[in-house]
Amino acid sequence: xxxRPSSVRLLWSQIKYQNTLFWRSxxxxxxxxxxxxxxxxxxxxxxxxxxxxxxxxxxxxxxxSLAVFGAVSATYTxxxxxxxxxxxxxxxxxIRGTPLPPTTYxxxxxxxxxxxxxIAATIMLAVGVIFYGLVVHVEALPALLVTFLxxxxxxxxxxxxxxxxxxxxxxxxxxxxxxxxxxxFISDIFIITGDGMPAFLSFIADVFPLKxxxxxxxxxxEPEFVATTNSWLDFFHWGDLAVLLIWTVIGVVxxxxxxxxxxxxxxxxxKRRKVPAGT
Numbered sequence: 001x002x003x004r005p006s007s008v009r010l011l012w013s014q015i016k017y018q019n020t021l022f023w024r025s026x027x028x029x030x031x032x033x034x035x036x037x038x039x040x041x042x043x044x045x046x047x048x049x050x051x052x053x054x055x056x057x058x059x060x061x062x063x064x065s066l067a068v069f070g071a072v073s074a075t076y077t078x079x080x081x082x083x084x085x086x087x088x089x090x091x092x093x094x095i096r097g098t099p100l101p102p103t104t105y106x107x108x109x110x111x112x113x114x115x116x117x118x119i120a121a122t123i124m125l126a127v128g129v130i131f132y133g134l135v136v137h138v139e140a141l142p143a144l145l146v147t148f149l150x151x152x153x154x155x156x157x158x159x160x161x162x163x164x165x166x167x168x169x170x171x172x173x174x175x176x177x178x179x180x181x182x183x184x185f186i187s188d189i190f191i192i193t194g195d196g197m198p199a200f201l202s203f204i205a206d207v208f209p210l211k212x213x214x215x216x217x218x219x220x221x222e223p224e225f226v227a228t229t230n231s232w233l234d235f236f237h238w239g240d241l242a243v244l245l246i247w248t249v250i251g252v253v254x255x256x257x258x259x260x261x262x263x264x265x266x267x268x269x270x271k272r273r274k275v276p277a278g279t
Contacts, residue, residue, distance in 0.1 A: 033119070076155035114156065150244045188211060
């Protein structure tokens with residue numbers, strides 16, 4: 001008689017299961033992996049070696065920026081949408097009736113999202129290094145790793161918050177895209193905003209965490225910034241990381257308050273089916 005699998009083994013099996021679900025969804029894979037890569041190649045081809053400040057060319061600027069976008073897509077968008085659809089289909093409710101701890105299932109979903117985020121970011125940075133001369137400084141790696149982990153943790157928490165408040169999977173898809181894409185345009189992801197952006201848009205970008213994730217992650221690749229650092233601690237953008245931490249706490253607290261494992265939209269459909277025809 002075999003014993004019960006360890007918690008680590010159960011968690012790993014759930015991560016692999018969630019990874020399989022992700023790669024079976026061509027739409028998710030396209031928007032998380034392929035689209036940022038296409039944008040990077042297009043921007044690199046159109047703008048070439050034009051300098052954007054900080055010692056970076058356009059292509060070198062976009063490589064870490066789109067690495068952040070891919071990571072956010074994997075955690076915020078995909079995690080929020082997939083979790084909501086799993087609730088709509090009764091998967092979350094059934095999980096609670098099995099021996100698998102709900103926290104292990106959710107940990108697998110989050111772990112898979114972080115894993116996919118790491119793949120997306122690595123691909124963008126590798127393309128930047130190989131084709132556009134982006135330089136990865138060894139002394140910046142600790143700050144890059146911490147920034148990445150804090151960033152994906154923040155957006156994973158916010159993705160689960162979307163799942164907590166969205167009434168259906170369709171609504172979650174609308175919420176994630178309607179919030180992420182506009183922010184990407186004003187947070188130095190799709191467009192290099194500079195000083196010409198209206199003040200109210202700059203304020204909005206400063207309030208939300210996407211700009212701070214990108215700024216802290218990208219700084220480690222800026223030659224002019226690297227030249228002024230005296231130690232590996234200088235690569236940490238503490239102000240940006242503080243914003244990420246605040247939004248992580250907000251996401252976790254509100255998710256724990258509002259998250260439901262019970263279907264919502266399906267309950268409404270069942271009620272409507274019970275109404276006699278012609279009434």
